[in-house]
Amino acid sequence: MNNQNLTTTFTVDQTPEEAFAAIKNVRGWWSEEIEGNTGEPGDEFTYRYEDVHRCKMKLTEVIPGKKVVWLVLDNYFNFVEDKSEWKGTEVIFEISEKDGQTEIRFTHQGLVPEYECFNICSKAWSSYTNGSLRSLITTGKGQPNPKE
Numbered sequence: 001m002n003n004q005n006l007t008t009t010f011t012v013d014q015t016p017e018e019a020f021a022a023i024k025n026v027r028g029w030w031s032e033e034i035e036g037n038t039g040e041p042g043d044e045f046t047y048r049y050e051d052v053h054r055c056k057m058k059l060t061e062v063i064p065g066k067k068v069v070w071l072v073l074d075n076y077f078n079f080v081e082d083k084s085e086w087k088g089t090e091v092i093f094e095i096s097e098k099d100g101q102t103e104i105r106f107t108h109q110g111l112v113p114e115y116e117c118f119n120i121c122s123k124a125w126s127s128y129t130n131g132s133l134r135s136l137i138t139t140g141k142g143q144p145n146p147k148e
Contacts, residue, residue, distance in 0.1 A: 006108040010130050011101040012137050016065040019102050022137040023068050023093045029133040029142035052078050068093040080116040
């Protein structure tokens, strides 16, 4: 059970291209505080939530309508002993067509149950992906963290 990365999957009626565009619109579903570019390979952006969490991501793979991968370059949590738990992990969005719908598979590769933040991070990612991102794809409006 050492290789249990956080994974969640949901389906929508929109096209893979619409899902892909929404995933790249990180300010539209994760946080309005995102700084930097979020759409092309090599782009880097930072996420910040109050003084609780901040991280720096780099887009390492961007395949239109199919896949987006972020590498966590740096990370800080104020609520765990190992402040850099996410560092070196990957956040992966895989998009595919399934039974006339579009399936989005979210994996945070390297975020495993042994991490102190696993339960909190799992709940947060589930809310952002199955809630806010899904809403952005299906209605054009997500529920990102607002600007402070």
